[in-house]
Amino acid sequence: MSQNKKYTPYSILELASVGVDSSIHQTFENSLDLAQKAEEMGYQRFWLAEHHNMLSIASSATSVLIGYIAGGTKKIRVGSGGIMLPNHSPLIVSEQFGTLGSLYPNRIDLGLGRAPGTDQVTAHAIRSDRMQAVYKFPEEISQIQQYFSAENKRAQVRATVAEGVDVPIYVLGSSTNSAHVAAEKGLPYAFASHFAPTQLFEALNIYYNKFQPSKYLEKPYTIGCINVIAADTDEEAEDISTTLIRMMYGVMTNNMDYMQPPIKMTEELRELAANPAFQRMLKYAFIGSKETVREQTSKFLKETGVNEVMVASHIYNHEDRLKSYRIFSEIMKDLKHK
Template structure:
């Protein structure tokens, strides 16, 4: 199968806090990355929503989106995603309507149904979290209503959102949201940078069940992957040790700041062979530009994705930016 023409490429950022960095430095680095991404030809830069995790700075997602949008000019800035069960649809519509008015035609609203945190924190955010998660489709309908001009006659309005152009994307890490995105005729983004098991089923369901809508005539897929690209395979492997430690922290419940890279050891190689970790990092492309280019080409051919959204868990901002620069070169060459 041939690579489709012009697969777009984007960035998903968690505003990861590296060891020895303040939150202010972390946010400044997120902006610096976005500014560079703009010059590299990236389509969008999305920030995730996570809570109660010392190594992730993107908790107040809409605030960070505003900060990054203010410091950039053409790049689309959005949420990957807002975890809707954590929030009232009215407040989300007001926040993103405001952002859409401030930065016209540049704001994306990606919505997910997972909590982006542990059970206790989810309940601290919203006591009826479980109920809200089950009514995700209804909550999504409410957001669409608040953005519609027709809602101007309603009793309850998000006046700052009415008629504002903020496209909605459905995010998924299992097959549930694929059915919903297809039924609603909305673009679909799959979190295969960590949830690798259901990627193929989710894409197949979404494409088979897709119903055209006012916003989208045919299916549109965004697929996540991890990328760590450096001048040599050895250097990229070295940089990847920060990611390996981070993954181990997730499995052991000892979440820590992103650690500086160290030499790749046999111990790290053994960790990568652990079946759970191996599965989780299945769509992680690590190496020199030439090495990763071949892997990315195969990945695009298989997924037929309209867009790749890349995550990169590198300790240092300069290495992170360079990795994204090399990824953009790969995408330009493949396109």
């Protein structure tokens, strides 16, 4: 599946993680600062997630945050990673992203997923009939495409602000189901291997083998997501990763809390990180020095053949996070010349 190419675009998936002693306002300001710095570092796009009822994640009103980030940057593409479509009306999504696409031409992406982005009780509070919408995911994507088409001006129901606006749609997935949808519709496909790597290769194979060219995309385009914590040394990165380990432990034990500051790595945390359940979820968490992360990233790109890599990070200190993304941008520029 390896692809020989000289340049792999690299992007950011932002969850707007909230630290234990930080405000929501400060979290959003940090997100904007990261996007501005990422633009300077050569990142291709800056996507914002959709999660609900989680103390540690402030990326809930995704389209609002996209407008905030796009308004504070100049050229980096900004989008959703993603809009969890069963939570929303296709018409409203079209109106929101049509508006964004008009305000920031040729800079807005619409990534669509079908997971709830939260627990089932909260998902029911968001939209009580969402399970019906889950099964209609392919049809609702088609609805959005129709609302964005110039031809829809003759329809009884219109999203007038979206008609003819160029906002590319990406299908998001963490299992094989969405791979079929993306392939059949001829749309680009982003896989959440940063937290659900188990079916990555099976999903990519389905997508490549079943891909049908469309007016949106002539040949397959894939994005693989990874976690990265890069620092000057392996030991420093390992200590910074204690924040991620404790956060993932909270997810697995249903005991979510604010993002905690890093501590010196302990044997207990090291054993926790080595737990098979952790290893399954964080198979593609690349933690270490520039050399270590470069080796892991290069291997990931060769094994998967993805067209683009998207990076997520749960790093407590903003300066540490900026440094990690700066190191990663240097890695990708180094790999470009190899």
